[in-house]
Amino acid sequence: MSWNKQRWDKLRTLGWIETWRHRNRTTIKYSVFKTSFKCSQLISRIYRILLGEEDIPTSERSVFYNNESYTDKVYNKAIDDMIKDSDR
Numbered sequence: 001m002s003w004n005k006q007r008w009d010k011l012r013t014l015g016w017i018e019t020w021r022h023r024n025r026t027t028i029k030y031s032v033f034k035t036s037f038k039c040s041q042l043i044s045r046i047y048r049i050l051l052g053e054e055d056i057p058t059s060e061r062s063v064f065y066n067n068e069s070y071t072d073k074v075y076n077k078a079i080d081d082m083i084k085d086s087d088r
Helices: 005-013 037-051 070-084
Strands: 017-021 032-035
Protein backbone atom coordinates (compact mmCIF):
# COMPACT_ATOMS: atom_id res chain seq x y z
CA MET A 1 0.00 0.00 0.00
CA SER A 2 1.63 3.21 -1.13
CA TRP A 3 1.33 6.63 0.44
CA ASN A 4 -1.95 8.28 -0.41
CA LYS A 5 -2.74 11.82 0.79
CA GLN A 6 -6.47 11.37 0.21
CA ARG A 7 -6.51 8.21 2.36
CA TRP A 8 -4.56 10.01 5.10
CA ASP A 9 -6.97 12.96 5.08
CA LYS A 10 -9.96 10.63 5.13
CA LEU A 11 -8.59 8.74 8.15
CA ARG A 12 -8.05 12.04 9.94
CA THR A 13 -11.51 13.43 9.15
CA LEU A 14 -13.22 10.17 10.15
CA GLY A 15 -11.43 10.26 13.49
CA TRP A 16 -9.10 7.26 13.14
CA ILE A 17 -5.94 9.39 13.48
CA GLU A 18 -5.52 12.33 15.85
CA THR A 19 -2.89 15.03 16.14
CA TRP A 20 -0.81 14.43 19.26
CA ARG A 21 1.39 17.51 18.92
CA HIS A 22 0.74 20.35 16.52
CA ARG A 23 3.43 21.94 14.42
CA ASN A 24 5.15 24.99 15.81
CA ARG A 25 6.50 26.95 12.88
CA THR A 26 9.61 28.15 14.72
CA THR A 27 10.96 25.13 16.61
CA ILE A 28 8.98 22.03 15.62
CA LYS A 29 9.04 21.21 11.93
CA TYR A 30 6.34 18.50 11.82
CA SER A 31 3.12 17.57 13.56
CA VAL A 32 3.07 14.27 15.46
CA PHE A 33 0.07 11.97 15.07
CA LYS A 34 -1.36 9.05 17.03
CA THR A 35 -4.17 6.57 16.60
CA SER A 36 -7.47 7.57 18.16
CA PHE A 37 -9.26 5.69 20.93
CA LYS A 38 -11.62 3.96 18.51
CA CYS A 39 -8.69 2.89 16.33
CA SER A 40 -6.84 1.50 19.36
CA GLN A 41 -9.96 -0.41 20.41
CA LEU A 42 -10.35 -1.88 16.92
CA ILE A 43 -6.70 -2.98 16.83
CA SER A 44 -7.03 -4.56 20.29
CA ARG A 45 -10.15 -6.44 19.27
CA ILE A 46 -8.53 -7.77 16.09
CA TYR A 47 -5.57 -9.04 18.15
CA ARG A 48 -7.92 -10.72 20.65
CA ILE A 49 -9.74 -12.45 17.78
CA LEU A 50 -6.47 -13.56 16.15
CA LEU A 51 -5.13 -14.90 19.47
CA GLY A 52 -8.34 -16.81 20.09
CA GLU A 53 -9.31 -14.89 23.22
CA GLU A 54 -12.49 -13.67 21.57
CA ASP A 55 -14.71 -15.29 18.96
CA ILE A 56 -15.37 -13.82 15.54
CA PRO A 57 -18.76 -12.08 15.68
CA THR A 58 -21.31 -14.13 13.78
CA SER A 59 -24.85 -12.90 13.52
CA GLU A 60 -27.57 -13.25 10.97
CA ARG A 61 -27.32 -9.54 10.12
CA SER A 62 -23.66 -9.83 9.22
CA VAL A 63 -22.71 -9.06 5.63
CA PHE A 64 -20.37 -12.05 5.63
CA TYR A 65 -23.11 -14.55 6.41
CA ASN A 66 -25.29 -13.99 3.36
CA ASN A 67 -24.00 -17.16 1.64
CA GLU A 68 -24.59 -15.74 -1.82
CA SER A 69 -21.77 -17.65 -3.48
CA TYR A 70 -19.86 -20.88 -3.00
CA THR A 71 -16.84 -18.95 -1.70
CA ASP A 72 -19.01 -17.32 0.99
CA LYS A 73 -20.22 -20.75 2.11
CA VAL A 74 -16.66 -22.09 2.30
CA TYR A 75 -15.46 -19.08 4.31
CA ASN A 76 -18.41 -19.31 6.69
CA LYS A 77 -17.81 -23.02 7.23
CA ALA A 78 -14.14 -22.35 7.97
CA ILE A 79 -15.05 -19.63 10.48
CA ASP A 80 -17.60 -21.91 12.17
CA ASP A 81 -15.04 -24.72 12.40
CA MET A 82 -12.47 -22.32 13.83
CA ILE A 83 -14.92 -21.12 16.50
CA LYS A 84 -15.81 -24.70 17.46
CA ASP A 85 -12.16 -25.77 17.71
CA SER A 86 -11.05 -25.31 21.32
CA ASP A 87 -7.32 -25.79 20.58
CA ARG A 88 -6.91 -22.96 18.11
